[in-house]
Amino acid sequence: xxxxxxxxxxxxxxxxxxxxxxxWIISLSxxxxxxxTNGSPGFFPADGxxxxxxNYQDVWDNEQFRRAILNSIGISLIATxxxxxxxTLAAYAIARLEFRGKKLVLTMALVIAMFPVVSxxxxxxxxxxxxxxxDTWPGLIIPYMSFxxxxxxxxxxxxxxxxxxxxxxxxxVDGATSWQAFRRVIVPLAAPGVFTAAILTFFFAWNDFVFGxxxxxxxxxxxxxxxxxxxxxxxxxxxxxxxxxxxxxxSTIPIIVIILIFQRKIVAGLTSGAVKG
Amino acid sequence: MTTQTDTPVKDRRAAKPVExxxxxAEARLGQxxxxxxxxxMLVVTAFPMLRALYLxxxxxxxxxPDDREFIWFGNYAVALTDPLLWKTTGITVLYMVVTVAFELxxxxxxxxxMHRVIFARGVIRTSILVPYGIITVVSGFAxxxxxxxxxxxxxxxxxxxxxxxxWFGETTPAVVAIMVSEIWKTTPFMSLxxxxxxAQVSEDMIEAAKVDGATWTQRxxxxxxxxxxxxxxxxxxxxxLDAYRIFDNIFVMTAGAxxxxxISFLTYxxxxxxxxxxxxxxxxxxxxxxxxxxxxxxxxxxRVDLADARQEK
Numbered sequence: 265x266x267x268x269x270x271x272x273x274x275x276x277x278x279x280x281x282x283x284x285x286x287x288w289i290i291s292l293s294x295x296x297x298x299x300x301t302n303g304s305p306g307f308f309p310a311d312g313x314x315x316x317x318x319n320y321q322d323v324w325d326n327e328q329f330r331r332a333i334l335n336s337i338g339i340s341l342i343a344t345x346x347x348x349x350x351x352t353l354a355a356y357a358i359a360r361l362e363f364r365g366k367k368l369v370l371t372m373a374l375v376i377a378m379f380p381v382v383s384x385x386x387x388x389x390x391x392x393x394x395x396x397x398x399d400t401w402p403g404l405i406i407p408y409m410s411f412x413x414x415x416x417x418x419x420x421x422x423x424x425x426x427x428x429x430x431x432x433x434x435x436x437v438d439g440a441t442s443w444q445a446f447r448r449v450i451v452p453l454a455a456p457g458v459f460t461a462a463i464l465t466f467f468f469a470w471n472d473f474v475f476g477x478x479x480x481x482x483x484x485x486x487x488x489x490x491x492x493x494x495x496x497x498x499x500x501x502x503x504x505x506x507x508x509x510x511x512x513x514x515s516t517i518p519i520i521v522i523i524l525i526f527q528r529k530i531v532a533g534l535t536s537g538a539v540k541g
Numbered sequence: 542m543t544t545q546t547d548t549p550v551k552d553r554r555a556a557k558p559v560e561x562x563x564x565x566a567e568a569r570l571g572q573x574x575x576x577x578x579x580x581x582m583l584v585v586t587a588f589p590m591l592r593a594l595y596l597x598x599x600x601x602x603x604x605x606p607d608d609r610e611f612i613w614f615g616n617y618a619v620a621l622t623d624p625l626l627w628k629t630t631g632i633t634v635l636y637m638v639v640t641v642a643f644e645l646x647x648x649x650x651x652x653x654x655m656h657r658v659i660f661a662r663g664v665i666r667t668s669i670l671v672p673y674g675i676i677t678v679v680s681g682f683a684x685x686x687x688x689x690x691x692x693x694x695x696x697x698x699x700x701x702x703x704x705x706x707x708w709f710g711e712t713t714p715a716v717v718a719i720m721v722s723e724i725w726k727t728t729p730f731m732s733l734x735x736x737x738x739x740a741q742v743s744e745d746m747i748e749a750a751k752v753d754g755a756t757w758t759q760r761x762x763x764x765x766x767x768x769x770x771x772x773x774x775x776x777x778x779x780x781x782l783d784a785y786r787i788f789d790n791i792f793v794m795t796a797g798a799x800x801x802x803x804i805s806f807l808t809y810x811x812x813x814x815x816x817x818x819x820x821x822x823x824x825x826x827x828x829x830x831x832x833x834x835x836x837x838x839x840x841x842x843x844r845v846d847l848a849d850a851r852q853e854k
Contacts, residue, residue: 271657271658271659274650274651274653274654274658275654275658275660275661275665277654278651278654278655278665278668278669279664279665279668281647281651281672281725281728282668282669282671282672282729283668285672285680285683285684285687285725286671286675286683288683288686288687288694289679289682289683289686292683292686292692295692300691300692306694306697350577350578350581351578353574353575353577353578354574354575354577354578354579356574357570357571357572357574357575358571358575361567361568361570361571361574362564362567362568362571363567363568363569363570363571363572364568364572365572365575366571366575369575369578369579372579372582373578373582376582376586377779378782378832378836379586379829379832380785380786380805380825380829380832381786381788381805382786382788382805382808382825382828383590383593383808383825383826383828383829384585384586384589384593384825385808385809385812385813385825386593386596386808386812386813386818386821386822386825387589387590387592387593387596387822387825388585388589389812390592390596390818391589391592406581406584406585407585409581409585410581410582410584410585410586411585413578413581413582414582417578467673467674470676471676471677473676473677473678473788473789473792474788474789474805474809477792477813478809478813488676489676489677489678489679489789492678492679492682493678493792493793505686505689505691505692508682509682509683509686512676512679512682512683515676515679516675516676516679519674519675519676520671520674522674523667523670523671523674524667527663527666527667527670528666530670531666531670531733534673534730534733534734535733535734535736535737
C-alpha cells in the first residue's frame with residue numbers, strides 16, 4: 265500500500281515536471297498584451313484579462329513568422345529525408361557487411377555527435393558567403409544533414425543488427441527472387457527503425473538554433489527558433505511576451521503531434537541508439 | 542537500399558579468413574555505401590575545422606578584410622591571456638557540472654519510478670518526451686517569462702521572495718534561472734537512458750540480495766548502480782558534452798548579460814556579431830580542444846570501454 269502511494273506521488277511529480285512549463289506557456293499565450301505589461305503575475309489569465317485567440321491570430325498574420333514556419337518545415341523535412349537515406353546505406357553496410365574502416369565510420373560519427381556546433385559556425389559563415397550558400401535553404405540543409413547523420417547512423421545500425429538477415433536467404437530458398445525476398449522480408453523489418461531515425465533527425469533539425477541564427481540574415485531561410493528569438497514587437501525594449509508565447513505554442517504543435525503518435529518508437533530509438541548501439 | 546541485391550548473399554564467417562572475390566566485392570560495396578556519409582561529414586566538419594585552424598593564425602576581421610595578416614599564434618596568446626576567456630570557461634564548467642549532477646539524480650529518480658510503475662505507462666512516456674522534443678529556444682522563453690517579475694509566476698510561488706525580485710539583474714539568480722531551464726529540458730533524456738540501463742540489471746540479482754537481507758540502500762549501491770555503470774557513463778558523457786556547448790538558453794534568457802556568457806556564446810559573439818574571424822577561429826579551436834579533453838576525462842574517470850558499453854564485444 266505504502267509503495268503504491270509512493271508510485272502515485274512519483275508519477276504525479278513526473279507529470280508536473282514535464283507539463284507545468286507547457287501549461288504555463290499556453291496560459292501566457294492567452295493573456296492580453298496589456299495585462300502583461302501592467303504586470304499581473306499569476307499562472308492563469310486573470311478574469312477579464314484574457315485575449316482569446318487574438319495572439320494566435322496576430323502571430324499568424326505576421327509575414328515574418330509565417331515564412332519562418334514554412335522555412336523550418338521545408339528545411340527540416342528535406343534534411344531529414346536526405347540524411348536518413350544516406351544513413352540507411354551506411355548503417356546497412358555497418359550492420360551487414362565486412363569491410364575495412366567500419367570502426368572508423370562509427371568513431372567519426374561519435375566525434376561529430378560531440379562536436380561543439382559553434383566551433384564550425386565561423387568557418388561555415390565565411391565559406392557559405394564565398395560560394396553563395398549564405399542565407400539559402402541548402403546553406404542550412406547541408407549542415408543539418410551532416411549533424412544528424414551520426415545520430416541516424418548509430419540508431420539505424422543498432423536496429424539493423426537485430427534484423428535476422430538469414431530470413432532473406434530462407435525466402436530465396438522458398439523460391440522468392442532476391443528482390444522479392446528483400447522487399448517482402450527485409451523492408452518490413454527495417455522500416456520501423458528507419459522511421460524512428462527519421463523522427464529523431466527531424467527533432468534535431470527543428471530544434472537547431474546556432475546554425476539558424478548564424479547562417480541566415482533574412483526571411484529567405486531563417487527557421488522558426490531563430491525567428492522567434494529575433495521577434496520584437498512594436499516596442500523594441502519590451503518583448504511581446506504573449507505574442508511570443510503564441511508563436512512558441514504554434515512551433516511546438518508539430519513536435520507534440522509526432523510525440524503523441526509515435527511515442528513508443530521514439531523511446532525505443534533514443535535508448536537503443538545510445539545504450540545498445 | 543536496392544544496391545544490396547546486386548551482390549549475392551553470402552556467409553560472412555566463411556568468407557572472412559580467405560581473401561576471396563566475394564569478400565573483396567563485399568568490402569568494396571561496404572565502402573561505397575558509407576562513402577556519401579563520410580564525404581558529407583568531412584565536408585561540413587573536418588574541412589571547416591581545418592580552415593578554422595588556418596584562419597586562427599591570422600589577424601583577420603571581416604570589417605577590414607584587406608588588412609589580413611599572418612600573426613602565428615598571436616590570437617591564441619591574446620585569447621589565453623584575456624581574463625574574459627577564463628571567466629566564460631569557468632561559468633561554462635559550472636553550468637555543465639551543476640546541470641549534469643541535478644539531471645543525474647532527478648533523472649535516476651524518474652527512471653526508478655518509470656521502471657516500477659504499472660499504470661499510466663503510455664501517459665508518462667508521452668509526457669516525458671515533451672521537454673525532450675520542445676525547441677530549446679521555446680523552453681528558454683517559457684522559463685524567462687516564468688522568472689520575470691513583470692509577467693512570471695515564480696516570485697509569487699516562492700515564499701518570502703519579494704514580488705519584484707529581478708532574477709536577471711544579478712549573476713547568481715540569472716545563472717540559476719538558466720540552469721533551471723536547461724535541467725528541465727534535458728532531464729527526461731537522461732532518465733530515458735537510465736531507464737534503459739535499469740532494464741538491463743537482472744531482477745534475479747536484486748531478488749537474491751533481498752533474500753540475503755540487503756537493505757534498500759545496499760541493493761541500490763551494491764547491486765543496481767554497479768551493474769548500470771556503462772549506461773550511467775554513456776548518459777553522463779553525452780549530457781556533459783551537450784551541456785558544455787550551452788548556448789540557446791543563454792541567448793534567449795539573458796543574451797549573455799550579467800556574466801552569464803558561456804564559451805560557445807563568446808565564440809559566437811566574436812565571429813558572427815563582431816566579424817573577428819581570426820580571434821573567433823582561435824576560440825573555436827580552443828572550444829573544440831576543451832571538448833576533447835572533457836570527453837577524455839569522463840571516459841578515464843569511469844574507466845569503461847565505450848565499445849563494451851554498447852555491447853559490441
